[in-house]
Amino acid sequence: MPQDTRPPAASPLTDRPRDLPWLTRLADAVLGARGCLLTFHRGASGREWSGLPNRNFYLNLDFLDRLLAYLSRTDWDIVTIGEAVRRAGSPGLATKFVNFSIDDCYRDTYEAVVPVFRRHNVPVTLFVTTGIPDATLPLAFAGLEQLLLRDRVRLEHGEMRLASDEARRAAFDRIAARWDGPAIGEHYARFCAMNDVNPDDIRRQHAISWEMLEDLSRDPLVEIGAHSVSHPHISSLAPDAAAREIGGSRERLEARLGLPVRHFAFPYGRAADCGPRDFAIARQCGFDSASTTRKGLVRAGTPVDRLPRVTLNGNQQSLFLAEGHLSGVSGFLARRLGRV
Ligand SMILES: [Zn+2]
Structure with a gap:
């Protein structure tokens, strides 16, 4: 107003x-x-x-x-x-x-x-x-979210198709729950490598x-x-x-x-x-x-x-x-x- x-x-x-x-x-x-x-x-x-x-x-x-x-x-x-x-x-x-x-x-x-x-x-x-x-922080969840906006992502057990907003939300919840913990940085680094993205590029887009x-x-x-x-x-x-x-x-x-x-x-x-x-x-x-x-x-x-x-x-x-x-x-x- x-x-x-x-x-x-x-x-x-x-x-x-x-x-x-x-x-x-x-x-x-x-x-x-x-x-x-x-x-x-x-x-x-x-x-x-x-x-x-x-x-x-x-x-x-x-x-x-x-x-x-x-x-x-x-x-x-x-x-x-x-x-x-x-x-x-x-x-x-x-x-x-x-x-x-x-x-x-x-x-x-x-x-x-x-x-x-x-x-x-x-x-x-x-x-x-x-x-x-x-x-000094990788911003893993922000990066995960950004990659899930694609039509498909690669995971360790194969490719996941993301056909709707609902599928993206469900995928985020599932993967974030699996990553949560001290090894989150390693999970995220592997995910970025599998999907051919540089985590530094993603971090720059999200970091203040x-x-x-x-x-x-x-x-x-x-x-x-x-x-x-x-x-x-x-x-x-x-x-x-x-x-x-x-x-x-x-x-x-x-x-x-x-x-x-x-x-x-x-x-x-x-x-x-x-x-x-x-x-x-x-x-x-x-x-x-x-x-x-x-x-x-x-x-x-x-x-x-x-x-x-x-x-x-x-x-x-x-x-x-x-x-x-x-x-x-x-x-x-x-x-x-x-x-x-
Ligand atoms: Zn906080």
Whole structure:
């Protein structure tokens, strides 16, 4: 939505419009002021999104556009993580706020996703995995996805025909499940060799570059945070290796971009991926906050070294489901079902 047609800026809870959706009205009455941190990885617009083999990993940017317009209409402030942390530390929390963060950061962050936030004139946080611009990560799943867009691919046991988007999605899920683990780099290198492609060419098409990040870091709407060096499961590392991943990504970003990096997001971010020891390491590395992907809301007094965030699944393009996140229902259900 262009800037000049936006409704007036968010107003306090006491001055909210009467036409709010019922779930929002109920949550406003029960919970009042609250924050919701939303995260996703990649973005693609309408038609491109439909054909992607791993499309749940991408937010449909047409839906993002609708969601941002909806948030503006329903009185949500869109804020940086820095501002969310400030509000969590303030007992007189008086507004509803939402933050969007993009984890990992691929080339589409620069080319397609940040421009949507700019069009709405709202901030966005980028949690960068520094191994992507440093070219130390192979981006195997991005490469697998790209090769599955072909009509056929060669696998170790023969050739696979890919006749439809559905076949491509099924193939992605099957192969990605087989590759997931420490040997992923070897699986991917063999796959590339069998299909006559150079993984460096594919990586360059998907990776964000330092030049792009420098450009983004000069935008006042963009907040840069760290997301580790190589995207490991932090809790599985020895303490010194965990500190190198957490603190190393901050040092690399600060050195390359020349700005302070105050916020960290744990890779994967579920309960099994980061725990109290890791929250302490992030604090010792000097971060003002660390985010997880445990669902929940930010309220006054929420600990900022383990902020809850909700991952937006690209397949769920519904404002009603978004309302479920913003009202805390999805977090409540996740905790009840033990999905943390
Ligand atoms: Zn990540």
